Amino acid sequence: MLEELTRLHSQGHLDQAESGYRELLAAEPDNVDVLHLLGLLRRQRQDLLEARQLLDKARRLAPERGDVALELAGLYFLEQDPIGARVLIEETLKHNPNQPGAHTLLGRIAVIQDDLPRAETLFRTALRTNENDAYAIAGLGRLLLDRGEAERSLAYLSRAVELVPKDANLAYALARALVLNGNRAFGEQAARNALALQPELHAARHLLGQLMLDARNFDEALATFAVLSEAPGFKAVALFGLADVARQQLRLDRAAELYREGLALEPDHVRAVQLLGSCLIGGGRSDEALALYQDFLARNPQVVAIEAAQAELLAQAGNDAGALAIWQQLAQRRPNDPIPLARLAVLHERGGDFAGADALAARVASALPEDVDLVLLRSRSAQREGRDGDSLALLESLRSLPLSPFGVMQAAHQYGVLADRSNAAQSAVPAWLESQAALPVAVHEQPSLGAELDSALAAPAAAAQGRAPIFLLGLPGSMVERVAALLHQQPGLQLLRDRAFAPTRNDAFSQPDFAAWATGVDAAAAQSVRQQWEAEVRRIGADPDAPLVDWLVRWDARLLPLLRQAFPGATLIVVERDPRDLLLNWLAFGWMAGFALHEPVAAARWLKAAQVHMARCDQVDGLRTLRINADAVLVDPIGQGQPLAAVLGLESLLPGAPQRGLGGLPIGLPAGRWEAYAEVLGAAFAEL
DSSP: OHHHHHHHHHTTOHHHHHHHHHHHHHHOTTOHHHHHHHHHHHHHTTOHHHHHHHHHHHHHHOTTOHHHHHHHHHHHHHTTOHHHHHHHHHHHHHHOTTOTTHHHHHHHHHHHTTOHHHHHHHHHHHHHHOTTOHHHHHHHHHHHHHTTOHHHHHHHHHHHHHHOTTOHHHHHHHHHHHHHTTOHHHHHHHHHHHHHHOTTOHHHHHHHHHHHHHTTOHHHHHHHHHHHTTSTTOHHHHHHHHHHHHHHTTOHHHHHHHHHHHHHHSTTOHHHHHHHHHHHHHTTOHHHHHHHHHHHHHHSTTOHHHHHHHHHHHHHTTOHHHHHHHHHHHHHHOTTOHHHHHHHHHHHHHTTOHHHHHHHHHHHTTTOTTOHHHHHHHHHHHHHTTOHHHHHHHHHGGGGSOOOHHHHHHHHHHHHHHHHHTTOHHHHHHHHHHHHTTSOBOOOOOOOOOHHHHHHHHSOOOOOOSOOOEEEEEOTTSOHHHHHHHHHTSTTOEEEOHHHHSSOOSSTTTSOOHHHHTTOOOHHHHHHHHHHHHHHHHHTTOOTTSOEEEEOSSOOGGGHHHHHHHSTTOEEEEEEOOHHHHHHHHHHHOOSTTBOOOOHHHHHHHHHHHHHHHHTTTTOTTOEEEEEEHHHHHHOTTTTTHHHHHHHTOSSOOOOSOOOOGGGOOSSOOTTGGGGGTTTTHHHHHHO
16 A cells, blocks of 8 residues: 555655554554654655654664655754754665665755865766656756856756656756757747646746746736735736736836835845836936935945946936946956946946047957947047048948937938938938837917907007016927027026926927917917916026026927917017928927937928928017027027027027037038938928
8 A cells, every 4th residue: 555655646646645654653653664654745745843753753763764764854954954854864875885866955055055076976976876857857957057058058957857756856857958049939838747746846936937928929918926925925027027027018107116115025126126226217207217216225335236226327317427437436346347348338428428428338348249339439529530431331230229219319320311411311311210210299280370360469569567478499300409508508597498408398389278368468478378377487496587588498489479469578489490491300300209200201291281380480460580590509509599699689600519319410401401302302392
């Protein structure tokens, strides 16, 4: 009967085997073999307390039994008493130097004590005693796996599972090896096998959840992590898994909640802090992400991954000095790490120190041939120096690399500029279109203007009172943003350009009520709009009673009835160019957020309608309009900019700092450049 029960046990029929063992033990309470086997089974079922009681009794009854002593030593090992386990094994080996499994267990103890060379020696000693010792074979396989030799480990772990197919831990180790060798389908099956053999093997469940997540099988991943969350000691890792699912589903707020729940249990989990930070940043909560990193680093100074995340976030927020300081510290602490130097190169370039950027890039280029930011930097440097062939070769090297949407945007734009420089319009246009293809479109409508607007503008305008503001207008490609940058450098002049970059102010320009204004704007409504506008101006730190220019990024002529009543005497500065240059520049360099150009003909039609709205600004009673040519003013701010200076109340415009793009490259195409694209963009130009 015992032989049959042992067979059932080895085949994984644990319920039947346990029932039979207990029946035998009731009849023979001092049967050492039954005590030993039932103790082994209870250990397999994670009942270490009863297993210990059974094996202790067996050892008292038969102290000479090496197999019982070894099983008891294994329990000590599981109870995190490696010293007790080693003492018992060594005592057993004194009586039987060839005790099967003894050197294997000593090897496992050496592993947890991080004495890996000794562990390998012990596993190989065990195999000299028994070449089919599955656990010694698996021990070597795990060592290879942990040292990154996944391909070699696979042969060992496959053999171990072949020898002991019903051992869940071996099946799990094989699953890991298969996954790391890129065989995810077989890895998934091995993980499922491990769980079928031992449902309480939570590490295998975690691996299965990760595999389901990677396969975007979100329903099963959620179910797997939900079960895992009930396992003792696995609550935090399960919450992180659930958060990973939510993050991949782009439910960033929910993902952030779950990461925070997990971090409440394991506050110093580096990966979770990184991913929580990315969710917060993606959800527009960068301040929270920065606070998260700072809190973590206060508890755990010099954790490189979080320091790097903090530096990247500071750079994104425009705090280049803060980012530089962190990367410089990392470079000093880690002189053999090329990444801090690469990031410093990017920051030096952004700060206009091109020589410093080039020197740093040259030091690490060979170590980081696939660093996309570094390749783009070097390509821009070559382009700046007129080495267009080198610049193009660097861009071509990116084709085999996975690029982020931002990387694609930069590379495609740069490729288009190089094509333009060689007069290859046929190549430039598709490259520029690719550079904007992934950007969202939220262009506002420019509807036809009817007689209702004319009627509203025919009503008497309000009398000017106090200082009237100045509004800056311009369409995509007009280079109004460069005019804004010029005005920003004029002393004593406030330029409000927050509508282009930051969450918009809460005023009538961000939430227009065109239907209400179509029939006119009464004095009470005008006063309310003016007061709200002034309050919002003060909220962002500006003074509405001092010289001020408000850049209205999204212009609609239906704002005119409101402007002449709420802001009587206001000046509209309209920045313009040849409409064909305007379209080409928009295509080549893009514009503000939401204004991606995906199709030239459609963009031209929108521009045509938008120009009608711009043209309606002329000769509106109660308002002044100044039209300026961006190319002329930017080339000669003092001479050609004199009318603009007069409107601003300035004696003349200061030229300001040179306006260049990243890497010191131009940020616009010259006037008249459209002629080189007359054929390629002929259909679009015809719409204008």
